[in-house]
Amino acid sequence: MPRSRSWLPLLALLLLPLLSAIATAADDTRPNILFLFTDDQAPWALNASGYDQAHTPVLDSLVKEGVYLTNAFTVTPVCSPSRASLMTSQYGSELGITDWLHPQREPEAGLKPGTLTWAKVLQDAGYRTGLVGKWHLGLTDAMHPTKFGYDYFMGFRGGGNSPKNPTLEKNGETKKFEGLTPDILTNHALEFLNVDSDKPFCLSVHYRAPHAAWLPVADEDWAPFKDLDPMIPNPDYPKLNVDRVKKMTREYLASVASVDRNVGRILNLLKEKNLDDNTIVIFSSDHGYNMGHNGIWHKGNGHWVLTENPPFTKNIPKGQRPNMYDNSIRVPTMIRWPGVVQAGSTIDKTVSNLDWFPTLLEMAGAELPADAKIHGNSFVPLLKGDDAKWDNDFYAEYSTKHQSHTHMRMIRTSEWKLIRDFLNEGRDELYHLTEDPAEANNLIASNSPEVQSVIKQLDAKILANMQAINDPVLKEAKAKSSN
Numbered sequence: 001m002p003r004s005r006s007w008l009p010l011l012a013l014l015l016l017p018l019l020s021a022i023a024t025a026a027d028d029t030r031p032n033i034l035f036l037f038t039d040d041q042a043p044w045a046l047n048a049s050g051y052d053q054a055h056t057p058v059l060d061s062l063v064k065e066g067v068y069l070t071n072a073f074t075v076t077p078v079c080s081p082s083r084a085s086l087m088t089s090q091y092g093s094e095l096g097i098t099d100w101l102h103p104q105r106e107p108e109a110g111l112k113p114g115t116l117t118w119a120k121v122l123q124d125a126g127y128r129t130g131l132v133g134k135w136h137l138g139l140t141d142a143m144h145p146t147k148f149g150y151d152y153f154m155g156f157r158g159g160g161n162s163p164k165n166p167t168l169e170k171n172g173e174t175k176k177f178e179g180l181t182p183d184i185l186t187n188h189a190l191e192f193l194n195v196d197s198d199k200p201f202c203l204s205v206h207y208r209a210p211h212a213a214w215l216p217v218a219d220e221d222w223a224p225f226k227d228l229d230p231m232i233p234n235p236d237y238p239k240l241n242v243d244r245v246k247k248m249t250r251e252y253l254a255s256v257a258s259v260d261r262n263v264g265r266i267l268n269l270l271k272e273k274n275l276d277d278n279t280i281v282i283f284s285s286d287h288g289y290n291m292g293h294n295g296i297w298h299k300g301n302g303h304w305v306l307t308e309n310p311p312f313t314k315n316i317p318k319g320q321r322p323n324m325y326d327n328s329i330r331v332p333t334m335i336r337w338p339g340v341v342q343a344g345s346t347i348d349k350t351v352s353n354l355d356w357f358p359t360l361l362e363m364a365g366a367e368l369p370a371d372a373k374i375h376g377n378s379f380v381p382l383l384k385g386d387d388a389k390w391d392n393d394f395y396a397e398y399s400t401k402h403q404s405h406t407h408m409r410m411i412r413t414s415e416w417k418l419i420r421d422f423l424n425e426g427r428d429e430l431y432h433l434t435e436d437p438a439e440a441n442n443l444i445a446s447n448s449p450e451v452q453s454v455i456k457q458l459d460a461k462i463l464a465n466m467q468a469i470n471d472p473v474l475k476e477a478k479a480k481s482s483n
Contacts, residue, residue: 032279033202039211041285043332055257058264066336075396077287077300077328087117089357089374098399110138118357119149125366128199133206154188186262210255221257225250239306245292281336315405350392395465418458
């Protein structure tokens with residue numbers, strides 16, 4: 001006669017806590033993720049990039065201990081749409097965020113509630129998530145970072161702040177903090193890391209630096225630059241205001257140094273807590289920066305830095321130079337992943353901020369929801385050294401609407417770059433990157449059959465990408481051409 005199995009449900013009930021504990025212990029093998037993110041960080045402003053006047057020993061150590069992605073880009077070279085694409089793997093035009101969010105003109109604008117982010121997926125997968133620093137994806141409570149997957153937020157919801165004595169939010173309370181902003185943000189990042197938890201963590205630290213205004217900084221960050229006569233990229237550029245460029249370069253480099261020092265504080269804590277071997281450290285930025293390059297300073301919404309500016313046009317005010325130069329769209333990116341990434345290696349494949357969503361999920365072993373809509377691809381195979389097929393074509397967009405009005409759409413290959421402005425006739429640009437990496441010679445008006453063939457091919461790629469994301473600018477362009 002078979003024995004009764006009435007005890008099985010009771011046994012299962014008794015074993016449930018043990019099984020749960022075993023599952024939690026298994027989860028502990030998942031890597032922690034530290035995502036360090038700066039504001040207006042130029043790849044050229046790193047000693048490791050070859051600019052030896054930069055003081056970046058900590059960031060350079062990440063290059064030596066990890067992998068350096070030399071062709072990492074953002075799909076929009078200004079704060080809010082770049083950050084939106086980072087979090088969602090969608091283009092700003094799909095999200096209704098095409099330029100930086102202006103707090104006075106559009107206080108209700110931002111990331112639509114319910115939009116899926118990688119922070120939310122990691123949170124649902126059991127990660128303890130935190131954001132310290134800049135959000136700039138909406139001011140309202142419905143667009144608060146904690147609505148998009150962050151358990152903890154300390155920082156500021158808008159885009160602007162001060163390099164000293166900033167007004168910040170912590171635990172839902174907004175108040176003024178005393179001290180230098182990079183140091184304050186780092187203090188609270190350390191506080192988050194010092195909390196003991198059974199869960200792996202994913203901490204995003206979004207520094208405001210090196211966004212202008214750059215000063216003040218700590219004395220030790222200013223010391224290497226106060227008497228420096230900095231090298232600048234093209235001092236012979238016609239009518240370049242060399243003195244102003246050099247002054248701004250000194251201040252900018254000092255702000256970069258303040259980030260470097262504070263990143264060192266965080267990495268030191270990881271080492272002290274024996275977390276460094278199981279923590280993926282990522283460093284990147286929302287976009288690049290120009291400092292006299294091509295006669296401008298700033299990012300995609302660039303400003304001329306000349307003694308005499310070109311004339312204004314209907315949609316481009318005097319002093320403005322909206323652009324999609326590589327210095328605006330390329331971002332410094334390095335990853336330290338002990339045991340996985342080969343120390344001191346480089347990857348020259350083209351990646352973008354759209355790729356972070358699937359990459360971070362694969363790093364964490366988290367599943368992408370079946371109904372998720374993303375455009376990026378995980379570059380974990382590249383990090384592991386796999387000989388994976390990879391498309392180096394890169395599509396980007398930028399519709400400016402504050403200082404200027406444009407509808408720029410861009411395709412970049414390893415050899416060429418084509419930029420179309422669908423709003424302003426005469427602003428199209430073509431650069432032969434392999435021969436002209438500084439993008440000094442616009443070939444758009446060339447009568448060369450080879451160049452015209454390239455334009456035709458790249459133009460078709462731009463239109464195909466616009467159609468694929470249902471870009472509203474394409475509809476406007478078609479309506480305009482039919483009138």
